[in-house]
Amino acid sequence: MTDTVIATYWVESALPLQRAAEQMAGEQSTGTFIRVARETDELRARFAAQVVSIEEREPSGRQPLPGATGDPAAIRGGLVRLAFPLDNFGPSIPNLQAAVAGNLFEMRDFASIKLMDLDLPRPFADRYPGPAFGLEGTRRLMGRDTGVMIGTIVKPSIGLSPEELAEVVAELVEAGIDFIKDDELQANGPHSPLRDRVAAVMPVLKAHADRTGRMPLYAFNITDDLDIMRRNHDLVLEAGGTCVMACINMVGLAGVDWLRRHSQLPIHGHRAMFGAVSRSPQVGIHFRAWQKLARLVGVDHLHTNGLHNKFYESDDEVLAAIAAVREPLLGGYGVVPVLSSGQWAGLAHETYAAVGTTDLLTLAGGGIHGHPDGVAAGVASMREAWDAAEHGEPLAERASKVPALSRAIETFGR
Known part of the structure; x- marks a missing residue:
């Protein structure tokens, strides 16, 4: 060799x-x-x-x-x-x-x-087989062939009962969301076990699919010890779920590879704890190196952070991360870049101008749940802003015609 x-x-x-x-x-x-x-x-x-x-x-x-x-x-x-x-x-x-x-x-x-x-x-x-679904499979499953994929994180991050979670999910799917994920802090604890959350959420998603022909992806957090993580995956699959989330650094790259070889669902790769190995400019592993390994072991979506995020990375570092994830690796291994942290409708134009694509999953937590007119208005503000950005319409012009977007600017633009 x-x-x-x-x-x-x-x-x-x-x-x-x-x-x-x-x-x-x-x-x-x-x-x-x-x-x-x-x-x-x-x-x-x-x-x-x-x-x-x-x-x-x-x-x-x-x-x-x-x-x-x-x-x-x-x-x-x-x-x-x-x-x-x-x-x-x-x-x-x-x-x-x-x-x-x-x-x-x-x-x-x-x-x-x-x-x-x-x-x-x-x-x-x-x-290493790499992602089983990637961009094309993700778009197919969520029924969003073109345009940016709009998603959110369940908020409050933890503390909702399964029944309350189902109510939040019902509001989001009615609003036209493409993707919902558990927060990485929402595990399989006694207050809201994964089995109960799956039992509460899946009927809401299925009922929406029956009415509309389209079911948003819900990424249930299945992170755990390997044998339990496998059982968690099977639980979601058997209930008709279409996505699972694993915290890469908590289960390890070999753990993600092990899950990929068993999984029949897209794997949403969360990079929680990545700052521990990368934040210091003096020691550790840079995102450019790390993301190649995460892609090889088979995540379908990979967090890159977004512009003006609440974490340590500069906008230049975020754009470099998005570009790195989109580069071909050994002839393939395409994953969906996931923009998160501090995202809201007003960032659509700047992000689109810098990245030049809508092959992105952009997650707004507070930017949707914190909209003063409710989550439906939050989702609408994101959708309208990205549509305007893609079609070259200034944000203010679109906002003058869309109250949900105007209110988002008033609330988050400050």
């Missing part, structure tokens, strides 16, 4: 960057802190990670990571690319992670070290 994985890192170190890169390569392949007897030149030639390139740049000037050694005044920064022989670990995502990340973040010679990108060889496509 001659295939290699190319991993790109942002590195800062008081060591010369060539030496720092060689330490990284050795630590994550054949080496240890000293050359050992059986680490022959022949073995190293076949199995050692290799330094592909070093692009020196200005260091960030940030305080070094805790425990970092070396003179802070001597710190250099740059992008380091390493090649890892696939012979070392095979097309296995858990073992790939051990190779390209593993102990790197703990090495004391680094003031900063972050995995920025991964270039993966064809054997990963041979092993």
Whole structure:
């Protein structure tokens, strides 16, 4: 096997960057802190990670990571690319992670070290089937062939009884929503068990489908220990549900892959806890690298955040995340970008202008549930704003004809 994985890192170190890169390569392949007897030149030639390139740049000037050694005044920064022989670990995502990340973040010679990108060889496509539904399957199931897909998160996030949840869902489906999801905090607790929520929600969805011929997707949160998650999936499937949600970082990438191979429903991939591995610019895994792995293991929808969100990412970072998710990966692995966090109707024009597509699932929580005229007006404001954006009609012009949109601007535009 001659295939290699190319991993790109942002590195800062008081060591010369060539030496720092060689330490990284050795630590994550054949080496240890000293050359050992059986680490022959022949073995190293076949199995050692290799330094592909070093692009020196200005260091960030940030305080070094805790425990970092070396003179802070001597710190250099740059992008380091390493090649890892696939012979070392095979097309296995858990073992790939051990190779390209593993102990790197703990090495004391680094003031900063972050995995920025991964270039993966064809054997990963041979092993991992990827999304089963993707964009086309999602549109088909929800009956929304064109235009942006409008969705929401159940609010309040937790605390509703199954009966109260059914009332909220009835209002949303009557308003023309395309997609509803459990909040990631709504699990399978004793107050509102998944079985009871499914029993309450599915008759509402089915009755709406009987009347209209169209059933919005409801992503029930099935995240749990693997054996329970499988039973949760089967519960939703047997009740006629058409989508499940898994929190990727809570069940792990291997857990999502395990679910994908069993699932007969689209998997809505939530990235909760992602900030723990990516928020720091000095350590962790960048979204660009992480999203490739999430797509490989088979999520059909993947959260990217949205413009002007309430979290840490800048608008430029959000747009880069949306673009990354839409890039072909090993010839496919198309997923639906999910825009969320602080979304409302007034962001449609800016988002559409920046992204240039309506192949998006945009989720408005407060932007729908917090509309002063109710959830139907909230959904209408989102639909009208996106339609105006797509057809080149200014927001104010459309709002002058649509009271729900005008009221949304009055409420959220402040």
